[in-house]
Amino acid sequence: MSTHYSPTHTRTQVLHHPARRRASGPRRLVMLRSLLALAFVALGVRLFFIQVVDHAHYAKLSVAQVKVNLTTTALRGGIYDRNGQILAVSRPTSLVIADDIQIKHPLREAQAMSPIIQIPVRRLVPLLSKSKDGYVILNDKLNLNSGRKLAALDFPGVVVQNSSVRNYPNGPLATSVLGGTNAAGAGSAGLEYEYQKLLAGSTGITREFVSASGVSLPSSFSTVIRKAQPGVGLELTLDTSLQFVAERDLARQLAATDAVSGVAVVMDVKTGEILADASLANTKSHPGVLGTDPVWGRSVGVPGIEQTVNNLAFSQTYEPGSVFKIVTFSAALQAGLITPTSVITVPPSVVVGGRYFHDAEQHPLEHLTATQVLALSSNIGTYEIGARVGENGLLTQVTRLGFGLPTAVNFPGQSSGLLVNTANWYASDQVALPIGQVDAVPPIQVLDAYNAIANGGVFVEPKLVRGYVFANGAVKATAPSAKREAISPSVSATMVKMLEQVVLSGTGTNAIIPGYSVAGKTGTATMPYPGKDKLLVGDYNASFVGFAPANNPVLSMIVVVERPETTIFGGAVAAPIFQEVMSYALHHYNIPSNGTYQKPLKGSGASISSDVT
DSSP states (O other), X not given: OOOSXXXXXXXXXXXXXXXXXXXXXXXXXXXXXXXXXXXXHHHHHHHHIIIIITHHHHXXXXXXXXXXXXXXXXXXXXXXXXXXXXXXXXXXXXXXXXXXXXXXXXXXXHHHHHHHHTOOHHHHHHHHSTTSOSOEEEEEEEOHHHHHHHHHHTOTTEEEEEEEEEEOTTTTTTHHHHOEEOTTSOEEEHHHHHTHHHHHOBOEEEEEEBOTTSOBOTTOOOEEEEOOBOOOEEEESOOHHHHHHHHHHHHHHHHHHTOSEEEEEEEETTTOBEEEEEEEEETTSOOGGGOOOXXXXXXXXXXXXXXXXXXXXXXXXXXXXXXXXXXXHHHHHHTTSOOTTOEEEEOSEEEETTEEEEXXXXXXXXXXXXXXXXXXXXXXXXXXXXXXXXXXXXXXXXXXXXXTSOOTTOOTTOOOOBOOOGGGOOTTHHHHTTTTSSOBBOHHHHHHHHHHHHTTTEEEOOBOEEEEEOTTSOEEEOOOOOEEESSOHHHHHHHHHHHHHHHHHSTTGGGXXXXXXXXXXXXXXXXXXXXXXXXXXXXXXXXXXXEESTTSOOEEEEEEEESOSSOOXXXXXXHHHHHHHHHHHHHHTTOOOOOSOOOOOSSOOOOTTTTBO
């Protein structure tokens, strides 16, 4: 048998396999080492780029994970009255925050912090325990000394930051003017809202290194990038003493008459500066379909009477009634259509444009002078005078006296009023407008118009802010109020004499102030039913507006009482408030008495109820 291999041949083949294995082993090791070397080189190159070439970039990313720029709130500017009395001020405080995740010994730290932070240990322990989310406010109103002491002790996981709290030292006084701030410390109403940017100042920036929960890391330091600039304060035209008296007397009358709300504003005749601005609501009244006005929730000292959220003198419109009659009389005098002694024939009633109009009290055909028509507040007599003036003359005079125009005060929520014009004029408006039934205006516009008469015919814009108070104590006065001629000086003087007779022998006798001459006008105005072409039954706005001393006017004032129940007439409800507040103001400012009264008109006096429109 033959074969192609032999044991020798086979042996030779077997002997060659181990040699090949011995040869491939080192090669694989070399390759493995080469790959490892390449990996280490690549890693080294990568580390080189990370640590050297891209060091700044990655360092920035690393720091950014714990570095934050925190906004530092500036100290809010204060608000002061005209005499420097504090009305609103922000008190610096310390805000204490804890990262309860970092705190290892809650009981121990609570016992150490409790006397400083002014929180009992039993309340502190749960706050410091690891059961929260890493951010717990322990005290947001801690006094500065305690805050500094706590920060110096460097409790782990506890941070002390600057903060402030807004205080109103006079309680609810003038809150409807000042407004308030929200939880974030920003103005939410009134002057606090209107001057938010100025009062708030400029925020600062502080750089800190913090944990994910927002609390500073241990042993880290804060860096001030930009200092916060304190806000600029306001010096108001208000007089705290007069404001208190106005609110007190208004509040008492609201409670006594069960009225829904009321307004009382006192103004400097020459400058337009508002010395008192009371706006109150009675939470115990029966508001009916019109509802109540929002209030702040704190009594002004008379049960149920509170400050309104909105300043009603600027924001609430109403049909003014008889106090609007100065539009008709001043227009007729300006055009030379009447004199104070012109005799006006006054029928008991008239029908114009399909509407029936009458005086508040029944009477036969009368012949009254123009002064008597105003003093007795005759609706029909006023219509007869308005008919002489005509539509265009009346509408022009409405605007000249400032009605329908926004005030320069620009108070938040202020209304310009709702006025008729040539486009929506109805025949019946020839009666309704002259007696104050058509146009709806805010009380401040009524006061502005009477103030123009008191000021020699010169209309002066009302004013609430007298100056700006800077952090260093410096005060910069605001610009004087804008002025313009509304009526001629002679017409103004004539109107003053006629308005004096309203107080001396007409519907405003309750406004008489012993030793001072007073000029003014009452109003008892009906109220329209919302959304319907009819009037509310038994609901009226009672008002009185005037100035003193009439021979040389210094102060003007308006009082509006909404929906009184026990008595409705302006002469009975609003005039007494005017008398009380104006009496105080005249003596408060040492305004000399002018001694005697002007002689009243002869003849029968007016009933206090004859001014209903």
